Amino acid sequence: DVKVTQSSRYLVKRTGEKVFLECVQDMDHENMFWYRQDPGLGLRLIYFSYDVKMKEKGDIPEGYSVSREKKERFSLILESASTNQTSMYLCASSRSRFSEQFFGPGTRLTVL
């Protein structure tokens, strides 16, 4: 079974802090994704990566950056956390173009 893990289930940070969210997949998938999920807004794509060191902006990249130094790991970085970044963050991976995405358990981030 595909396994996507995220470093924390719950995280509380203060405004202005630099925040790292880590995601690891164990199935040698090419593509990895970061979404945020908010009530009434559904899932929105922040960034994705289709190869090591490659990244592309999604629909809401402002305030975020990403890093993919190894194929299995995709990190989401909040350079200076703000309260409007309080959300559920979901990581996903997929084998190839048009294949299904597999999701991690999510990280619920609260920025105070």
Added chain:
Amino acid sequence: AQKVTQAQTEISVVEKEDVTLDCVYETRDTTYYLFWYKQPPSGELVFLIRRNSFDEQNEISGRYSWNFQKSTSSFNFTITASQVVDSAVYFCALSEAKNGNNRLAFGKGNQVVVIP
């Protein structure tokens, strides 16, 4: 413009009733893929089904069935004889071939509540 519309926000049913979730999508691409995911209270999205635009056959998997109709741009999902464990948010999603990169456009989701 929203590419995937799931009109019913919350649906409540009594256990053993059937429930159908509507998904209407919008695309100009001739090659695309449709997905359904389940998000139980634990929060992790679980993949249910993937269907490509050239395969209009309906699919049944246990108590789950899907009806794909290109003529109406719909990919509806039915849970037969619902159970309490079916309580979750269900998302429909679309991936267009022109994107070439597996981006998914999600609908807003249907919250299904199964009452024992």
